[in-house]
Amino acid sequence: xxxxxxxxxxxxxxxxxxxxxxxxxxxxxxxxxxxxxxxxxxxxxxxxxxxxxxxxxxxxxxxxxxxxxxxxxxxxxxxxxxxxxxxxxxxxxxxxxxxxxxxxxxxxxxxxxxxxxxxxxxxxxxxxxxxxxxxxxxxxxxxxxxxxxxxxxxxxxxxxxxxxxxxxxxxxxxxxxxxxxxxxxxxxxxxxxxxxxxxxxxxxxxxxxxxxxxxxxxxxxxxxxxxxxxxxxxxxxxxxxxxxxxxxxxxxxxxxxxxxxxxxxxxxxxxxxxxxxxxxxxxxxxxxxxxxxxxxxxxxxxxxxxxxxxxxxxxxxxxxxxxxxxxxxxxxxxxxxxxxxxxxxxxxxxxxxxxxxxxxxxxxxxxxx
Numbered sequence: 001x002x003x004x005x006x007x008x009x010x011x012x013x014x015x016x017x018x019x020x021x022x023x024x025x026x027x028x029x030x031x032x033x034x035x036x037x038x039x040x041x042x043x044x045x046x047x048x049x050x051x052x053x054x055x056x057x058x059x060x061x062x063x064x065x066x067x068x069x070x071x072x073x074x075x076x077x078x079x080x081x082x083x084x085x086x087x088x089x090x091x092x093x094x095x096x097x098x099x100x101x102x103x104x105x106x107x108x109x110x111x112x113x114x115x116x117x118x119x120x121x122x123x124x125x126x127x128x129x130x131x132x133x134x135x136x137x138x139x140x141x142x143x144x145x146x147x148x149x150x151x152x153x154x155x156x157x158x159x160x161x162x163x164x165x166x167x168x169x170x171x172x173x174x175x176x177x178x179x180x181x182x183x184x185x186x187x188x189x190x191x192x193x194x195x196x197x198x199x200x201x202x203x204x205x206x207x208x209x210x211x212x213x214x215x216x217x218x219x220x221x222x223x224x225x226x227x228x229x230x231x232x233x234x235x236x237x238x239x240x241x242x243x244x245x246x247x248x249x250x251x252x253x254x255x256x257x258x259x260x261x262x263x264x265x266x267x268x269x270x271x272x273x274x275x276x277x278x279x280x281x282x283x284x285x286x287x288x289x290x291x292x293x294x295x296x297x298x299x300x301x302x303x304x305x306x307x308x309x310x311x312x313x314x315x316x317x318x319x320x321x322x323x324x325x326x327x328x329x330x331x332x333x334x335x336x337x338x339x340x341x342x343x344x345x346x347x348x349x350x351x352x353x354x355x356x357x358x359x360x361x362x363x364x365x366x367x368x369x
Contacts, residue, residue: 052179053182053189055223057186061224062224067081067082201213226327230308233311245277250277256273270301274297274301278298282294
């Protein structure tokens with residue numbers, strides 16, 4: 001009888017200890033979650049800058065490492081050179097575009113005030129369009145005949161459109177400023193790259209073991225390949241287009257070059273600018289000049305189809321379609337930041353799915369890219 005009572009008491013004590021342990025674990029998790037939430041709230045205003053700086057540091061690390069060895073193991077000088085080079089690479093084209101845009105806007109405003117802005121008459125072929133042809137033809141000629149009064153008549157909607165444009169330009173300016181700060185912060189991260197890499201690998205190993213380390217390396221390789229295959233090819237095509245526009249004296253070449261860069265980053269390619277430019281060249285220039293321009297512009301349009309698959313698939317076990325879907329989907333969903341986050345998320349998810357479906361083929365810390 002005493003033994004059964006003692007056994008019951010021990011079980012009761014064990015159950016009580018188990019309940020207390022679970023409550024203690026829940027309290028600890030709640031405290032950790034609370035501090036994690038507060039931390040996220042505090043760093044939320046700087047999250048975009050931190051993410052961009054981390055992406056830039058990962059993408060620029062091979063260049064930083066090579067430059068550090070070249071100048072005699074001086075990481076701070078190497079990081080400073082890379083940051084200054086990136087700032088010049090970004091600010092110089094934008095300054096050129098801004099100057100060209102300001103000159104064009106000033107000339108247009110001057111013509112509007114002097115009343116010398118004229119529009120060509122509507123083509124006669126417009127009348128033959130069904131239903132709306134006659135109306136479009138008459139409206140076009142009416143606007144072309146008295147542009148000043150048309151502007152006065154529609155000044156309210158023009159004002160609204162200009163307000164939207166100014167707001168978008170202000171947003172772009174704020175984004176550019178945060179990007180400049182991210183570049184500076186990436187230089188600081190580069191000088192501590194070895195320590196940060198060791199910390200990330202330790203955290204990844206703590207979370208997922210060898211596979212966690214493999215996924216961390218996979219993310220780094222994906223960022224580098226996307227930066228080479230997307231940003232690198234976009235810069236190359238933009239440079240070639242800019243030189244082509246400058247050599248042939250294309251009007252508004254600064255704005256066109258900037259549009260080419262944005263289209264290349266968005267994975268739409270320079271064809272949306274070069275194809276209308278080729279058509280305009282055949283109507284505006286001599287046949288020989290237009291033919292030479294076409295022979296140069298067409299290969300520039302096709303450069304990304306050759307270089308991008310080579311650069312983006314180097315060192316990755318993830319299939320190329322997965323990377324491209326991540327790049328396009330990320331850009332459409334989250335803008336320029338999604339250009340990098342999209343392929344990283346899809347690559348890691350693909351490897352997780354493969355690790356679950358085919359455990360023997362899953363990446364680990366030794367064979368990860």
